[in-house]
Amino acid sequence: MGRRDQQASASAAPPLRKGPWMAEEDAVLIEYVRKYGSRDWSSIRHKGLLPRSGKSCRLRWVNKLKPDLKTGCKFSPEEERVVIELQAQVGNKWARIATYLPGRTDNDVKNFWSTRQKRLARLLQAQSKANSQGAPGKTPAFRHEPMPFQVVCTSLALLDLPLLPETHHLASDFEGVNFDHDPLTHHGVPEFDLLTDALPCLDLGSLGDVKVEEEEMVPAGPDGFFGDFPVDMLDSLNPPASSSRP
DNA sequence: AAGCACTGCAACCGCAGTACG
DNA sequence: TCGTACTGCGGTTGCAGTGCT
Incomplete structure (x- = not known):
């Protein structure tokens, strides 16, 4: 998708949501990454999949949803x-x-x-x-x-x-x-x-x-x-x- | 039991670098 | 070449959980 296309679609995107992520949002994000890979984070919002900024989606994926993360485990x-x-x-x-x-x-x-x-x-x-x-x-x-x-x-x-x-x-x-x-x-x-x-x-x-x-x-x-x-x-x-x- | 302080963590913000039109 | 958007990083903040008084 070209940048002008993205700009155009961004105007139709839902208002940004902030704060803690819901399980349903996580599921959407995981499905998105499964389909398209961990890139083009902004298009998640542009496609109307999630009312989250690209930055927020990337952060959520990197810090919580990515496979093989040692979540809830103390530093050895x-x-x-x-x-x-x-x-x-x-x-x-x-x-x-x-x-x-x-x-x-x-x-x-x-x-x-x-x-x-x-x-x-x-x-x-x-x-x-x-x-x-x-x-x-x-x-x-x-x-x-x-x-x-x-x-x-x-x-x-x-x-x-x-x-x-x-x-x-x-x-x-x-x-x-x-x-x-x-x-x-x-x-x-x-x-x-x-x-x-x-x-x-x-x-x-x-x-x-x-x-x-x-x-x-x-x-x-x-x-x-x-x-x-x-x-x-x-x-x-x-x-x-x-x-x-x- | 209630209020307070502390801790750990998730998420946001601002900035810089890069890619693209 | 310039402007804009995207990405990544470091710093900061806010909140929920926990322990203490």
């Missing part, structure tokens, strides 16, 4: 490791990172990352508050840059996961810490000043107040990342007395 530690390390390498290129995770979408990765960022920030903030005796805290913002290598190491250490060989080169970008051959030292945590290095990364200074209860000092919940490591792991978040950083 291995998947978490991949996300953490790739984010450190390429930054917030969620679509690119998702290509390394079969069954995961960019939206999945993005949501996973923002959730973990919030948790990590709250954890670090609680720790920071404990250390500084209570300066008012802030909620973290999304950072667009790749996470510093030391934060990557810590995240992996909390998961009890080793660093992938592909990421070892990042260590060379980080001055001031001697990783020897293994970037993870005793207790699985690298020897650097975590709070000093990690907090700037999380933009703690640019956001609204948040109340941190003492209970938050202890990770709770069974679901991965901070929920899975022992309570005394938090002790490792204290800047080591013999920190090599000033």
